[in-house]
Amino acid sequence: MNAQPDLLIARLQEGSEVAFNRIYERYHKALHGVIFAIVKNEDVAQEILQDVFIKIWKNANSYDKSSGRFFTWTLNIARNASIDYLRSKNHKNSLKNLSTDNFVDVIVSNENLDDQTDGMFIKQWVEKLEPMCVKIIDIIFFKGFTFKDGAKELDMPSGTLKTRHRRCLNNLREMMIN
Incomplete structure (x- = not known):
């Protein structure tokens, strides 16, 4: 080492x-950490x-030292x-079988929320929203769908989904603040 x-x-490229x-040996732990942070599943x-x-x-030969660090x-x-x-x-098909019950460690922007807000209780707040908001937040926020894929899933135009998503998040913030 x-x-x-x-x-x-150079020897790798040969x-x-x-x-x-x-x-x-040098990089597997760091790369595993990055991968796990994104996919959040050890087996995957x-x-x-x-x-x-x-x-x-x-693809070792495609690495060019002048383009950046290895x-x-x-x-x-x-x-x-x-x-x-x-x-x-x-992956998206596997998410369709999940519900918000599977998510307890949720990170929420705390621009308008008290720092003490516990992510475990967000699900309880989300469930108080109208049913369409619950679906939208579940698909976009919890399941990580893009707006394009979420729009297909919910059978609505992408722009409509973005507008409703923004409105639903604002309603959620208002409920949590008041």
Whole structure:
């Protein structure tokens, strides 16, 4: 592990499995952390991490030192693979089977909320909203759908969904503040 990073990368680009193993040892924990932070599932994070290192191995020659640090290059591969997973149909289909009951650790913008607001109780507030707001917040906020995909799911135009989402969040904030 004491090899100079540039030499290690050059050896990786020449196809050295020893260099690849050393790079894995150096970066796997950091890349796993980034992946897990995005997908929030250990099994999926491990799977993506394997895919990321396969991409690093196969695409090592596409790394160009003049474009940035090697770690940043690997980090972008991990981030993009994680986001691709979240956008995949398999992931979105699995989310359809989840309900807001599965989410207790929710981060909410505290612009208008007391810092002491506990994320575990947000679900209780959301359930007090009109049914359409519950659906919209569930799909966009809890399940992470894009507005485009959420609009398809709810069978409404994307602009309408954005407007209703904003209104629903404002109603939620008002309820929580008052």
